[in-house]
Amino acid sequence: MHKDFAVHVVDDDPGVRESIKTLVSTAGFRVYSYSSGTAFLERCQSARGCALVDLRLGDMTGIELQKSLIARQASVDVILVSAFGDIGRAVEAMRLGAVDFIEKPFDPDLMLDKLGKLARTNDISHQLQRDARQHAALIDTLTPREKQVMRGIVEGRANKQVAGDLGISARTVETHRVHIMQKMQADSLAHLVRLWLVSARQQPEQELPAVS
The missing domain is CATH 1.10.10.10 (Winged helix-like DNA-binding domain superfamily/Winged helix DNA-binding domain)
Structure with missing residues (x-):
């Protein structure tokens, strides 16, 4: 269904990582998972689609990873995910260009709806918006x-x-x-x-x- 749109799950909690991976792959998305921000940065230049990034990773914060992706001009949209209702971080993430900020525990249907909308977005206009x-x-x-x-x-x-x-x-x-x-x-x-x-x-x- 969404074979041309990849979802990259970046979370240092193996249970959460596998749970999200199962949910998203069952919905028809190609899914790749990473246990750290460093692991994702190693292949971010070739990555496409959307990155679901946990706010508190073991080796860096989700915000720091987002800034690194911006510096590398990676062609991925970022959705920050957090178990902590940190409004300040949410605002900072959105200001840096994140397309959304989702709190754990999240509604699976809401998560899939957001990913579906990103996957259906016109490639050219979406790229222009991401670049901007x-x-x-x-x-x-x-x-x-x-x-x-x-x-x-x-x-x-x-x-x-x-x-x-x-x-x-x-x-x-x-x-x-x-x-x-x-x-x-x-x-x-x-x-x-x-x-x-x-x-x-x-x-x-x-x-x-x-x-x-």
Whole structure:
């Protein structure tokens, strides 16, 4: 039924891991399971579909794993799963681009419904939305000053103009630009601008601080 959509279960509890795997595979999904975040990261570059990630793994938190997936631009959607009703973590996970946050014990039908909706989503539009979420999450790692410099960059200002607007030196602006491109994983200025435009198009609420 869902042969082209894979579900990756990342949980350090073998009982929970096998329970979810049985539920999801019975519903027709291809399922892969991992006992740690590290194990999943070793093959995340080739992974597709959705990752059901426990919030509290033995080797890292689900949030840390999510950040690593963003940094690697992995083509998977993330659903965080937790036995602890941590609203703060839920908000952070969603801000980083998680498609959902599910509390244990979860309703099996609700879980399968969420996976089914993801599996039926148009591949191209869904990829654009996922890329936008990842780009927005990377933008969120910038400092307030770096965001101001990036605002100047995407508005087409030269380094001296941005420096004048912010009351800093052009050399400092250039240093910020280098850091911004590293954090955004951009290999050129044009690439950096495209990343911002894609993020802004898909997530219009994204805003950067003004430079003046």
